[in-house]
Amino acid sequence: MENQNRQTDVIDRSKQNTEAGKQELYMYSLRKMAEDNVEKNKSPLTQLQNLRSFFYTGGEIIRQHPTEQYALIAMDIAQFKAVNEFCGRDAGDALLAAIAGVFRKLDTERPLTISSHARADVFALLTTYQEEQELIDIVMQIKKVIDDFPIDCKVLPAFGIATSQGEPPAISYLKDCATMALNTIKGKFYASYAFFDEKMRRQQMLEKQIENNIVTALQNGQFALYIQPKVDMATGEIVGGEALVRWVDPEHGVISPGDFLPVLEKNGFVIDLDVYMWEQVFKMQSELLSQGRRPVPVSVNVSRVHAFDKSFCDTLCRLSQRYQVDPSYVPLELTESAFLWDEQGMYRQLEILQSRGFTASMDDFGTGYSTMNMLKNQSMDEVKVDQAFIRDLETNEKSRVVIRHTIRMLQELGTDIIVEGVETEEQKKFLLECGCKAAQGYLFYKPMPWQEFVSLL
Ligand code: C2E
Ligand code: MG
Ligand code: MG
Numbered sequence: 124m125e126n127q128n129r130q131t132d133v134i135d136r137s138k139q140n141t142e143a144g145k146q147e148l149y150m151y152s153l154r155k156m157a158e159d160n161v162e163k164n165k166s167p168l169t170q171l172q173n174l175r176s177f178f179y180t181g182g183e184i185i186r187q188h189p190t191e192q193y194a195l196i197a198m199d200i201a202q203f204k205a206v207n208e209f210c211g212r213d214a215g216d217a218l219l220a221a222i223a224g225v226f227r228k229l230d231t232e233r234p235l236t237i238s239s240h241a242r243a244d245v246f247a248l249l250t251t252y253q254e255e256q257e258l259i260d261i262v263m264q265i266k267k268v269i270d271d272f273p274i275d276c277k278v279l280p281a282f283g284i285a286t287s288q289g290e291p292p293a294i295s296y297l298k299d300c301a302t303m304a305l306n307t308i309k310g311k312f313y314a315s316y317a318f319f320d321e322k323m324r325r326q327q328m329l330e331k332q333i334e335n336n337i338v339t340a341l342q343n344g345q346f347a348l349y350i351q352p353k354v355d356m357a358t359g360e361i362v363g364g365e366a367l368v369r370w371v372d373p374e375h376g377v378i379s380p381g382d383f384l385p386v387l388e389k390n391g392f393v394i395d396l397d398v399y400m401w402e403q404v405f406k407m408q409s410e411l412l413s414q415g416r417r418p419v420p421v422s423v424n425v426s427r428v429h430a431f432d433k434s435f436c437d438t439l440c441r442l443s444q445r446y447q448v449d450p451s452y453v454p455l456e457l458t459e460s461a462f463l464w465d466e467q468g469m470y471r472q473l474e475i476l477q478s479r480g481f482t483a484s485m486d487d488f489g490t491g492y493s494t495m496n497m498l499k500n501q502s503m504d505e506v507k508v509d510q511a512f513i514r515d516l517e518t519n520e521k522s523r524v525v526i527r528h529t530i531r532m533l534q535e536l537g538t539d540i541i542v543e544g545v546e547t548e549e550q551k552k553f554l555l556e557c558g559c560k561a562a563q564g565y566l567f568y569k570p571m572p573w574q575e576f577v578s579l580l
Pocket of ligand 2: 365424456486
């Protein structure tokens with residue numbers, strides 16, 4: 124393949140400053156490099172091209188055959204380092220050489236096909252295809268060589284497949300998409316390949332956009348404080364609130380936390396966002412107090428990422444002092460996942476906060492995030508029963524038994540109880556019969572801008 128395009132055309136210098144001219148110049152330099160360094164651009168171990176050279180050669184194939192349908196398959200082995208460590212580097216190298224053998228074979232057998240050994244255990248293949256099944260067959264062919272290879276370690280390869288959609292694709296974009304698909308299954312023993320699909324495409328665009336916009340969004344005050352009232356179901360009185368973030372994007376409107384929090388947890392920005400939200404709540408409470416009004420407690424969510432942030436306790440105490448607001452007006456909501464990383468450390472921080480007057484609430488009780496096991500620890504002041512727990516109570520007798528006894532147990536343990544996501548009169552009636560009074564849910568109020576909440580008080 125590397126010999127297929129050896130024309131050394133000279134760039135028209137008058138075009139160099141236009142976008143197209145720059146692109147052409149870039150391609151020219153890549154081409155020169157590839158031509159001059161055919162041997163240097165190959166991995167000595169596998170005799171396959173490195174990524175740069177692969178991008179150039181593959182890009183040329185696509186340019187010269189723009190009407191073909193293309194696929195890029197990316198491969199990576201989970202924990203390949205462990206294979207090297209446990210079985211020895213020589214065995215690791217032998218495995219990589221065997222894998223490269225299949226890729227080289229595919230290069231020669233399939234039309235318009237080229238492979239790359241990017242680094243260590245990362246391979247890629249660009250090919251043309253008619254049916255998706257052909258691509259799955261390629262994956263299985265490579266996987267079989269790995270499965271049959273005599274080595275004493277479990278080797279788990281993952282494949283991501285991206286296909287061109289009509290237009291001739293940019294090869295680096297195809298590679299990014301294939302890698303993204305690969306990352307969704309890497310290390311999972313039950314899946315060996317994944318296709319890049321529309322959902323991933325949208326997710327990828329959203330994540331990129333969030334990453335690009337998050338800092339300006341924080342600076343420009345695009346994160347809004349919404350509050351959902353908590354009520355006493357017996358009297359209808361508002362007894363508190365929960366602070367919930369909304370991203371008000373000038374272009375996309377109001378975005379829910381479920382859409383952007385996972386991205387912020389990945390890049391750590393959720394810490395900045397939480398601190399921003401906590402400060403908004405302290406500020407609001409301080410304004411109410413200065414007007415001589417008696418605020419109700421408005422709880423804030425504490426992301427599990429704070430487990431990695433030793434200053435989170437100090438930050439909360441500092442805010443309480445700066446705004447002269449007693450911590451009892453700002454309870455903390457945590458899920459069990461906040462304790463997974465450093466359980467003892469987290470309990471210590473929590474105890475310090477409680478000694479300063481903060482209270483802690485266990486969020487999402489009854490889902491995988493907060494379980495029975497945590498109740499044995501006495502340090503939670505309140506349990507928030509998740510909506511999932513009560514959703515089917517009208518239709519499921521067993522569900523009613525579980526709820527009734529859970530509430531009894533929590534009462535006996537002496538923790539406060541609040542139920543989230545109450546949507547129907549039947550749910551309200553049943554919960555009141557069980558002796559549970561506090562609730563939060565659409566039956567009473569939806570989350571609202573904080574100004575609206577204040578005017579309700
Ligand atoms: P959460 O803390 O469990 O908050 C309750 C969620 O349930 C909110 O969703 C609320 O709008 C929704 N909800 C309340 N009542 C009902 C109901 O009757 N029916 C239904 N279907 N839903 C109800 P939201 O605002 O989308 O927030 C989702 C999650 O995002 C929150 O769950 C919380 O874990 C997280 N979150 C929200 N704001 C923040 C924040 O400032 N910081 C952090 N770290 N997490 C936040
Ligand atoms: Mg919450
Ligand atoms: Mg919850």
